[in-house]
Amino acid sequence: GEDVEQSLFLSVREGDSSVINCTYTDSSSTYLYWYKQEPGAGLQLLTYIFSNMDMKQDQRLTVLLNKKDKHLSLRIADTQTGDSAIYFCAETVNSGNTPLVFGKGTRLSVIA
């Protein structure tokens, strides 16, 4: 079945870059997503990348996609304490005919 894998924890110092990694299984995924969840709240869409792209940059966020290895990463430049949250990777499967498949989430802790 479909599976999205992420490491569970990441700790970085304020001002450093954070890189959160994800591997997915459905080679036909058309879109891949990054969602952010702050403590005690719901998820919010952070960014997404279309499968025919290798990279997408949006201010401090850079998404890299390696389709050959089915690997997705989210880089946060100049990480701030406000970036502390859980980050979920998600993929479309079955050409969008079934709901998004989410990874288990990576908890990012930013140390001041």
Add this chain to the structure above:
Amino acid sequence: DGGITQSPKYLFRKEGQNVTLSCEQNLNHDAMYWYRQDPGQGLRLIYYSQIVNDFQKGDIAEGYSVSREKKESFPLTVTSAQKNPTAFYLCASSMGWGAGELFFGEGSRLTVL
């Protein structure tokens, strides 16, 4: 402001009682979803609805029930048959079926005493 509202935010229940979690959206979205979140488990899909008056079981539907009588409302009932109901429950909606941008509510934390 458009959005998705879950209530209550915190709920305590005695074992053997059913409880209903409310989810309302004013985004005019067709699709709605219920997820359960446990520490280290990520999000697990309970039920989803592509359109009003229709819904399907997700990965962990046992012990839960839903209804979708109105487009804006998708309540979730946690029944006494659910063996381990203590969790954080998240409701979401999307504009259409297959849309990747889900809009989430703030969640409801259910604790069974």
